[in-house]
Amino acid sequence: MPLYEFRCQECRTAFEELVAASQGTEKVVCPQCGSKMVKKIISAGSFRIAGSGGAIPSGALSGCSSKSGFS
Template sequence: MPIYEFKCRDCNKKFETILTSSAKVSTVICPECKSKNIMKTISSSSYRLSTSSSGIPSGALSGCSSKGGFS
């Protein structure tokens, strides 16, 4: 049976509930504070963050600021 993970928005408690085909998400309440203000969380297996670190451009020091001092 599939186990879904929920999180209560009122008390921030995470809990897992087995949802059968006949049960609905709207019937799930928080076991801690009996609140219906819950949200379905994604399982950690498919959890991925795409952090693109902004690199410093290395070609910023190639400036042509040389004076032609011919005498």
């Protein structure tokens, strides 16, 4: 069973829940307030790396075309 991350839209509580594929995420309720207004969070490390913006080396952006202007 995959472990999903959820965040309650009511009380902003983040929690993890094991959800079976047949069960679906519709029945997941917030353990804090019992609200059904929970949103599944896609927790992938690649998203955080891409979102940081600092992973791209400067050499990749400054190609031959930009360097030709200085020569």
